[in-house]
Amino acid sequence: MGSTSTETPFGPSAWRFPDPSDLADGEDFVAAGADLEPATLVEAYRTGYFPMPLDRRSIGWWHPDPRGVIDIVDFAPSRSLRRSCRRYAVTVDRCFEQVMHRCADPRRSGAWIDRRIRDAYTELHRLDVAHSVEVWDDDALVGGLYGVAVGGLFAGESMFHHATDASKVALVALVEILRSAGSTERRLLDVQWCTDHLSSLGARAIPRNDYLERLVRAAPLDPPGFREPADPPPDPPSPTDGDLS
Numbered sequence: 001m002g003s004t005s006t007e008t009p010f011g012p013s014a015w016r017f018p019d020p021s022d023l024a025d026g027e028d029f030v031a032a033g034a035d036l037e038p039a040t041l042v043e044a045y046r047t048g049y050f051p052m053p054l055d056r057r058s059i060g061w062w063h064p065d066p067r068g069v070i071d072i073v074d075f076a077p078s079r080s081l082r083r084s085c086r087r088y089a090v091t092v093d094r095c096f097e098q099v100m101h102r103c104a105d106p107r108r109s110g111a112w113i114d115r116r117i118r119d120a121y122t123e124l125h126r127l128d129v130a131h132s133v134e135v136w137d138d139d140a141l142v143g144g145l146y147g148v149a150v151g152g153l154f155a156g157e158s159m160f161h162h163a164t165d166a167s168k169v170a171l172v173a174l175v176e177i178l179r180s181a182g183s184t185e186r187r188l189l190d191v192q193w194c195t196d197h198l199s200s201l202g203a204r205a206i207p208r209n210d211y212l213e214r215l216v217r218a219a220p221l222d223p224p225g226f227r228e229p230a231d232p233p234p235d236p237p238s239p240t241d242g243d244l245s
Helices: 038-044 077-088 096-101 114-128 166-178 210-218
Strands: 007-008 011-013 027-031 050-053 059-062 067-070 089-092 129-137 140-150 154-161 188-193 203-207
Touching: 011 038, 027 140, 038 050, 038 114, 038 154, 050 114, 077 166, 089 166, 089 188, 096 114, 096 129, 096 140, 096 154, 114 129, 114 140, 129 166, 140 166, 154 166, 166 188, 188 210, 203 210
Parallel strands: 154 188
Antiparallel strands: 007 011, 027 059, 050 059, 067 188, 067 203, 089 129, 129 140, 140 154
16 A cells, blocks of 8 residues: 555545556455554545454555445346335434444454444544434334444444344435435445345445446445435235226
8 A cells, every 4th residue: 555645625635546447356455554544444445445454553454356336227126125224213313422332343243343443433423424223112212323424435343233134224225315306326335345234125246347447437426415304115015906907
């Protein structure tokens, strides 16, 4: 990772990330070092990188190949998930730090979010770059997600749930927020790696070159306005409803 300065909306970044088009196919972990300043993080996401701690001192930078994405044009929650959307209340950016704290629970398998990450993304939230979606059952926070919005890219970082379907409901709300911003076919919802859980929600893995092409198309767009989502859409009609053909 070079130290040549690059400009971001938050001033110059002291770091220049490797050109991702030069990375080896199938390479995920790329570099270690740098810092978690807002300018560094924004530059990282603009080029497809994201950080995760390697140990208590070092930060690693990843650019997975293949990359997990969710196509927001084709995203279609199941009937049972639509019912869950009506069971819970959803808010946006109401309690970002609490969502990060729940996502960082060290009892979770593969927990990786430490104090450095929490502090860095809380600052991004203060700068209106990182956002959260919260899911409530009455007064209890039972699910949510957080991530980073840079141009037309939303990079999902982590999600949690303490009630059935609660993290899935947060994802449905996020997709509606991204759709409401327009230019839906150009927006990019990045989920990093395509886990079984995310695959069940429609995530799929694409080659790095395809991801980079999508990133270029998304870059000129304005980020969505993170406002409270509208009521979930009604269930689609069953095959016995309406006209028969």
